[in-house]
Amino acid sequence: MPISPSDTHDLAVIGAGPAGLAAAVTAADLGLTVALVDAAARPGGQFYRQPAPGLGAARPQALHHSWGAFARRAARLDVHRAAGRVRHVTEHHVWAVTRESAHWAVHAVTGPDGAQGRAEVAARKVLLATGAYERQLPFPGWTLPGVVGAGGAQAMLKAGLVMPGQRIVVAGSGPLLLAVAGSLAAAGASVPVVVEAGGYAGYARAPRTLAANPRKLVEGAAHAATLRRYGVRIRTHSAITAVHGTDRVEAVTLTRLDRDWRPVAGTGVRVPCDALAVGHGLVPQLDLATALGCATRRCPDGTAALVLDGRQRTTVDGVWAAGEAGGVGGAELAVVEGELAAYDLARRAPGGALLRRRDRLRRFAGAMAAAHAPRAGWSDWLGADTEVCRCEEVTAGRIRDAVDDLGARDTRTVKLLTRAGMGWCQGRVCGPAVAHLAGETEPAAGRRLLACPVTLGELARE
Amino acid sequence: MNRRRRRTPAALVRAAPGPAFEITLDGRALSALPGQSIAAALWAAGVLSWRTTRQSGRPRGAFCGIGSCFDCLATVNGVPNQRACLVPARPGDAVTTQEGHGRADLTV
Numbered sequence: 076m077p078i079s080p081s082d083t084h085d086l087a088v089i090g091a092g093p094a095g096l097a098a099a100v101t102a103a104d105l106g107l108t109v110a111l112v113d114a115a116a117r118p119g120g121q122f123y124r125q126p127a128p129g130l131g132a133a134r135p136q137a138l139h140h141s142w143g144a145f146a147r148r149a150a151r152l153d154v155h156r157a158a159g160r161v162r163h164v165t166e167h168h169v170w171a172v173t174r175e176s177a178h179w180a181v182h183a184v185t186g187p188d189g190a191q192g193r194a195e196v197a198a199r200k201v202l203l204a205t206g207a208y209e210r211q212l213p214f215p216g217w218t219l220p221g222v223v224g225a226g227g228a229q230a231m232l233k234a235g236l237v238m239p240g241q242r243i244v245v246a247g248s249g250p251l252l253l254a255v256a257g258s259l260a261a262a263g264a265s266v267p268v269v270v271e272a273g274g275y276a277g278y279a280r281a282p283r284t285l286a287a288n289p290r291k292l293v294e295g296a297a298h299a300a301t302l303r304r305y306g307v308r309i310r311t312h313s314a315i316t317a318v319h320g321t322d323r324v325e326a327v328t329l330t331r332l333d334r335d336w337r338p339v340a341g342t343g344v345r346v347p348c349d350a351l352a353v354g355h356g357l358v359p360q361l362d363l364a365t366a367l368g369c370a371t372r373r374c375p376d377g378t379a380a381l382v383l384d385g386r387q388r389t390t391v392d393g394v395w396a397a398g399e400a401g402g403v404g405g406a407e408l409a410v411v412e413g414e415l416a417a418y419d420l421a422r423r424a425p426g427g428a429l430l431r432r433r434d435r436l437r438r439f440a441g442a443m444a445a446a447h448a449p450r451a452g453w454s455d456w457l458g459a460d461t462e463v464c465r466c467e468e469v470t471a472g473r474i475r476d477a478v479d480d481l482g483a484r485d486t487r488t489v490k491l492l493t494r495a496g497m498g499w500c501q502g503r504v505c506g507p508a509v510a511h512l513a514g515e516t517e518p519a520a521g522r523r524l525l526a527c528p529v530t531l532g533e534l535a536r537e
Numbered sequence: 538m539n540r541r542r543r544r545t546p547a548a549l550v551r552a553a554p555g556p557a558f559e560i561t562l563d564g565r566a567l568s569a570l571p572g573q574s575i576a577a578a579l580w581a582a583g584v585l586s587w588r589t590t591r592q593s594g595r596p597r598g599a600f601c602g603i604g605s606c607f608d609c610l611a612t613v614n615g616v617p618n619q620r621a622c623l624v625p626a627r628p629g630d631a632v633t634t635q636e637g638h639g640r641a642d643l644t645v
């Protein structure tokens with residue numbers, strides 16, 4: 076019998092990215108009924124973000140690695156949907172998961188922007204596959220139109236076939252920058268330079284981990300070849316320390332950094348461009364998990380991720396997690412973890428090969444995270460008037476005053492004194508920067524009231 | 538004849554989009570493609586900002602591209618605070634530059 080919306084599903088998977096999609100189809104293969112809930116209209120998450128059908132893309136794979144594996148999984152999803160084993164609940168933004176007497180209730184607001192209505196999904200077990208969002212470190216000029224997130228530029232290109240400019244500098248840190256620069260160049264932008272604050276030497280310091288992950292080496296080499304083909308230079312140990320232009324980007328200043336990411340005086344050069352795509356790695360999306368009480372751990376890149384056991388279980392009974400929520404590690408790892416979680420959820424033993432692949436890829440993720448982790452000196456590139464909180468327009472100067480003169484020692488106090496992190500995004504964008512300026516090692520993992528914005532009207536109906 | 542096609546995102550994925558339609562930004566007509574978000578349609582027209590901030594009145598547009606930063610807020614068909622990177626463009630949509638608050642009934 077096909078499941079109906081009012082039924083209690085065996086499993087609710089939150090997030091239909093590589094991890095959630097793999098988990099949902101594998102769990103259904105193993106006989107579970109599944110609700111696959113995602114904010115987006117189509118499966119794929121950040122990695123396999125697809126052009127909307129209306130754009131008629133005949134070769135979406137030109138913007139993706141391993142599209143074939145995704146397409147096969149998406150086809151399996153369709154089969155399970157048709158058979159009534161999986162309900163793909165699209166355009167549902169989950170704002171809370173609560174424990175009821177005999178099941179979990181997944182509360183969502185619906186529609187592309189979450190403004191249409193509300194819905195609830197019931198399930199006996201929950202798998203969190205909520206992925207990650209981009210970490211941003213502020214710098215002078217980063218609020219000027221034309222400065223966009225690197226992942227954001229990638230997402231807008233993959234989904235909408237658009238770019239923010241024609242001559243785009245890509246900057247920040249982390250492996251995503253190479254993928255973004257490659258896509259932008261392939262799509263016709265001129266990318267004069269990729270600016271990486273860290274370096275790639277850290278990878279070489281983990282030779283055994285590298286040797287055990289040949290696919291990752293091939294991926295890296297493929298990016299390098301793409302960038303060479305389009306004449307994209309890579310500058311390591313450097314950062315963008317100023318953006319020029321009045322109402323939009325006209326040029327940026329590229330400056331060398333020392334080992335601690337402090338800008339080296341007198342090394343700035345001006346690079347003309349009409350857009351800048353910037354990001355400093357990814358941060359696991361943990362709002363739902365921390366609200367449920369799942370324990371977190373500190374990763375080598377400074378971010379907080381979920382504590383998981385070897386079977387992808389969180390510390391809360393009945394709640395599993397897979398993919399970047401358990402630590403940033405890329406799409407391949409996300410898929411493996413999704414499958415592993417599905418086996419455990421269905422009380423089946425996974426193959427040893429799958430377990431070994433997960434452990435190998437996790438080790439690689441650790442080496443990668445360490446190589447690109449922000450170093451403390453980065454905040455030296457902030458001016459007193461550099462905005463740190465984009466929503467509330469709070470400058471670095473005001474935050475430093477709160478810390479130096481008013482004695483704020485943590486994000487919460489800075490927030491109360493300056494309003495930094497109190498705006499619409501709830502500190503998602505400025506969180507890591509504010510925590511650093513307050514002298515905390517890392518923001519406490521996403522303690523937000525709601526995992527996504529909900530109108531007062533919707534809450535009043537509660 | 539040596540006619541190498543210019544590299545564009547559409548050429549890269551061999552897109553054959555449905556017919557373009559019109560939306561407006563502060564009354565000015567722009568063309569959008571089916572499936573594009575409002576932010577994507579604005580970027581395609583070379584528009585990078587469609588909001589001014591509450592305090593200093595500075596221009597802003599899409600930043601994170603995935604619905605988490607709220608920099609891309611726009612007023613669409615009279616409804617303020619819509620995330621332009623998430624909301625699909627529809628024929629005849631009237632987008633208006635949002636100044637300051639719009640209306641702040643989002644709980645945060």
Ligand SMILES: Cc1cc2nc3c(=O)[nH]c(=O)nc-3n(C[C@H](O)[C@H](O)[C@H](O)COP(=O)(O)OP(=O)(O)OC[C@H]3O[C@@H](n4cnc5c(N)ncnc54)[C@H](O)[C@@H]3O)c2cc1C
Binds near residue numbers: 170
């Ligand atoms: C903007 C961006 C662009 C990226 N681009 C690339 C790239 O081009 N190449 C690359 O190698 N890696 C990219 N990444 C890295 C990417 O995070 C991973 O490689 C991979 O997608 C992780 O898979 P996942 O399943 O763990 O999470 P994701 O792919 O992030 O999937 C998570 C899913 O959960 C959904 N979700 C989260 N919270 C909720 C909620 N509260 N309610 C409903 N749904 C929710 C999201 O809509 C999303 O579909 C990108 C990351 C970001 C943030």
Ligand code: FES
Binds near residue numbers: 602621
């Ligand atoms: S661009 Fe960040 S929410 Fe739309």
